[in-house]
Every structure is written in C-alpha cells, then in structure tokens.
Amino acid sequence: MIRKRKQMAAVLLLNLLAIVGMFLIYKRAHSALQQIFNQEKTDQGNSAIMREIMSKRKEVNDQLYVGRQNNDVVKTHNQLNIAINQDIPLSHDNHQTYYVAANGKLGLDFHCKTCAYLPSSGRLLGTKAGSEIDNNDCVIRMNVAPVRGFEEDYGKKTTIRVICFMSTPGMNDDIMTGEFAPERMIFWGVHPLKQPRAYRITVDAMEKYPHIKYYFFRPETEELMSELFEKETGRSRMGSNSWLSTGLFAMKMAFDICDHINIYGMIHDQYCQQHQNDTAVFHYYGRYRNKTECGYYDKQERTKRGGHRFVTEKAVLGKWANQHNATFYYPSWDGYNFTENIQTPFVMNDRMNI
Template identity: 35%
Template structure:
C-alpha cells in the first residue's frame, strides 16, 4: 500500500509539473506573437486628465528674457522621425498644415519631399541639444519663426554650471530672436505623474525614461485643437510576424532597427529605458479623448 501511495504521489507531481509547463509555453508563445506594452494593463484604469487645460504661465521657462509661450494652433502636424515616411511624398501636405511639430535633431534639408520643410515647434531632449548646436544652418539660422522647447531632468536644465544649461544659454545668446523655452521642474513632475496615472507604474521605480515622443504628444495636445501624427506605428506593429526591418530614424539609414529598439527597450528591466510600446498604448487611448489621427501608417 505504501509503494502504491508513493507511486500515486509521484504521478500526481509529474502531472502537475507537465500541466504547468504546457501553460507556461502557451503563454510564452502568445507573448511573442502579440507583445504589448508591459504596463498596458493599467491604461484606462484611471480617470483621464484633461491635457488641453495643462497650459500655464509657469510650465515653460524662457531661455532669455521674460517671454511667455503663447503658441496656439488649430490643426497640428506632428512629424515623427520614423523611416516609414520615406517615399511617402507628403511633404507638401505637411507644410500646408497650420502648425508643424518636429523632434530633436530630425532634419528637413534633403527630405522635404517626404516630410516637408516647415517647422513651427521643435521639442528637443537634453541629450540632443549638442546635436542641434552642431548644425546651426539646419536648425537655428533657418528657424527664426520656430519655437524651441527643451526638456530634461531639472538637475541638468537648471544647473547653471552644467554643460546642458550652458549650451541652451548659448542658443539664446547667439540667436536672441528665437523663441526658446525650458520645461519647468514643476511641469517635468507633471509629466512623470501623468505616466504613473496612465500606466499604474512609477516612472523612476520602473526604470523608465520618458521619450521625446511622450513630451511632444502631450505638448501637442496642450497647444493644438487637433493633431495629425505622421509616421508613428501602432503599439501592435512589432508583434506582427510580417513586419520588416526599418531604420529607427529616417535620417540614419544604417542606424538601429525600429522594432528591435522598441522591443528591446520595452522588455529590459535593468537600467533605465524608454517604454515605447507602452507609450503608444497610452497614445491610442488618448486618441479617443482628443482629436488625434495617425497616418503613414494609419491606425
């Protein structure tokens, strides 16, 4: 009887382990097919913030003087740095939009046919300030009508001895007619709080760096009655088996692959990374609340 009981117990353990293994393999397979943002489970779980009412006097600090950012637009074109725009031939359509918004050091010279030439607002990360300064003929000399918004950690943006702050000050001194602003520490905290509210995850504890796309999308919703986003792929794009290799930036044809960048940043837990797919899930939610449409590709 004792041997029978032992054999029965062993059989039950084997059965349970086999069942768990099947369940694990099944769920792992599904993850590879339809991978979504790791924090997406919390999207829609909170009452939405009305981002159109975020505009305040203290949200953006002028680089020089005491100007106030008064930019307001009806329809805005938010042009991403995606290589999906190459060959689109929609440059003239973009330039006809009332306001056009670009990011970091994404150039227009040489790409006008696909992405246009007009720039109303350029949102620049602290890590891209030097890249912008390196090409003044592209970003500064031709941009007297462009509003610049620089964002970054307050300790970098407010430290008068820091390199980033001094670079931004050089921009203001060399081009005094430019309208350039720094996102205030208070507003930076609001961006963090918004991420927490939309995803249920603390940005710092989850080792997340918000992308320039996150800042730009929120600013566009603040300043524009409606937003047309060009070149941004949907959150499920990289989970499709048929997706092809595409450069992450249209101006870096030999740069990293788009989906490898998205998936790599989303899954890694050590260090700080952009959660591109999670952000796109949030953007899809915002599109239902605000007047946002996506094209090239459409979703």
C-alpha cells in the same frame, strides 16, 4: 641565533599576511557597502535632484525678475540666465502654468489650428508626404532631426522643435538658421543644477540664434509627466529604470496648443505584433537609421537596466489621442484596438512577476 632570526622572520611574515588579509576584507566590505549606497542613491537620485533644484530656486533666479517685459532673455552679470524656476504652482485647470518662456513669463504665446506632429521614424521615407505636412498651420519636429535632404518626405517647415537635454549638443547652423530654422524651441530636462552642460549649451544657442523664441517645460511639469506615466502604466518610472521620450513631451504640448493634430509616421503598440516582417528604420537619420523600429522598440521595452518604453508609450499616447482630436497617417490607426487597460510587454512582465 640563526634559529631565533628565522622565528622572528616567520612572525613578521605572518603579521604581514594578516595585515594584507585584513586590508582585503576591508576592501571587499567597503565595495559591498558602496554598491548598496550607490543603489540607494540611484533609486533616490532624481527625487533628491528635484529637491535640490527647488530649494535653490531663489539662488538661481535672484536677479531674473527685473526688466523682463519684452525681453526673451535676461542678462545678469554679462551672462544669460534662464528663468526656469517659478514660485507659481502648476494649475491643471490652466495648462499655461506648465511652461515658461526664457524671460520668465508663464505659458506658450502661440496656438495652431492644425499641427503636423513628426516623430523621427523612418516610416515616411519614400512617401512624398512633405507637401501634405507643410500644409498644416504648425509643424512640430523632435530633437535635432534634420530637414535638409528630406524635404520631399518630411516637409521643410518647422514651427516648433521639442528638444531633450541630451540632444542640445546637436543644435547647429543646419537646423537653427535659414529656411529650415524653427520659429520656436521648447526644451525639457534643461536645468542649471540638474543638467549643467545642457544648460550651458542652451544658453550659448540662445545667444547665437536670437531669432528663435525659446520655452521650457517647467521642472514641476516634468515631474507631472512621470506621475502620468505611472498612473497610466501602474509602474514606477524610476523603480523600473524607465526614460520618458521627447515624443511624449511633444504630444503633451500638442494637446495644449493644437485644435487638431495630424500625426505622421507613428505606429501603435500592437503594430509590430501584427507586422512581424516590418523593416522600417527607427530613425530616418543618424546612427539609428540602421536599426529597425520594431526590433529596437522590443529591445527597449524589455531591458531592465534603463530604457525607453516606446511600445508602452504608444499605448499611453493612443489612450490620450482617443480623448483628443488626432488623426494618424503612415500608418493609419484605423481599426486600432484601443484598450483602457494597457497590456504591453513592459507592463505585463511586471504583473507576471508579482
């Protein structure tokens, strides 16, 4: 009897071990399949999001086409809505179709003879270029770069802020009110479906700061910017895990609204190779002011897990600036060796891997 019980216990134990083993095999197989699924989802994510955005255009804008004649915003059911989606396609002959005001009107209703374009680079620190910058008809700043405390080097006038969806939480009284408040703000990446948190923050800001005029890059324009990046570099933005910078969007807008662009504090794609001991900081404010610009550029240029290709973008901007009326200061780009064929580490590494 005892022997029989031991045999039964052994059989039960073996069955239990078999069940546990099958469960572990299932978990491992499920994990592998999930990784494959997630990779496919990552590769196709942005395209799927854009399809979803466009398919829900009517839902988002149902009540936004009434009573907009002179309003900057429209209230629907006591909640602000932004008329980001439009049924009108982009026209490359009319760049006004690239933008939309909060009231649903296409285009940008302003123009500047001279523009000061200000990246957030620390290269202007100590230059005392503030008065020179403010002498421009329009001053274009990026994201939530502060003005207070930096007026001597970076000026105090703000005509336009170009802001990324990731920077919307930084909109506060210090940059949105008083003498440093922008006259206009233009957003990219803000959409109720694609970036709902940034959209809610933006809506709140529009209610809190009604003295500012608000505009948006259309979702189709953002897709166009990806296409332009791929055309210039020969590399897929999504496939290479590359993020576009606010500076690229701001430069696109500057080409559309400015007769002449004075660019302050931007280096070209060959600068860091030519100045290997350069110590200028990436940003003149915030958590990036302890990182060197050249060091951070190089790290982002070579990362494979997603990053800004700042060096490559500078090559693209140099190519574009060569076709427009633009001048570079601090540093000057005099003697810059403009090349039609971009040869940055990001682009060349891909070519060497083919």
